[in-house]
Amino acid sequence: MNDFHMCPRFEKAVDILSKRWVALIVFVLIPGPRRFGEIESCLSNLSGKVLSERLKELEHEGIVERHVYPEIPVRIEYSLSAKGQALAPILGEIGSWSSEWIELEGSTR
Template sequence: MEQSQLCPRFEKALEILSKRWTAKIVYQLQSGPQRFVWIENSLPNLSGKVLSERLKELEAEGIIQRDVYPETPVRIEYKLTDKGKAFAPLFKEISSWAEQWVDFPSAP
């Protein structure tokens, strides 16, 4: 049986989104610009160190933008770029699929 090969761009996209916490961070930023602490508080169990690493990786990929406001104290916000906003239809499709196919355990 012949194995199909993934397109390198598709493979790269999967690599980016499948990294632990990355998809959740991008999803969280769909609602608009947020400060580090807001993102951290909205995703329990995510350490500040990992969040910082993922934000740097997403910025390097051009998926998020880091805006620094010269105030006292300095205010830093993270927001999605157009490239990051383009994930919205993907999240909507995953949500629709999950509604139909993923069983949610009921409370005891």
């Protein structure tokens, strides 16, 4: 009777993107490369420790690339890989959906 099976790839994708802050970090990187402090300042309630962990996870998944520039002081920038950029339309659709369907407390449409 129950013939529904979850696609393992879909399940893994949802697992990656549903971790706290991941989608927002990807969203912040869509316009282009940013330094750690810039990402941190865009997401005011995110601690540096969690940001560091999430960036490492995203780099491991091939979604984010870390670029180290041999300058003094060393400059490190994070950007989306092609795999990460492929998430832009999905996050754009979530933005469109939220504009239409999500109300914030105390706001009027």
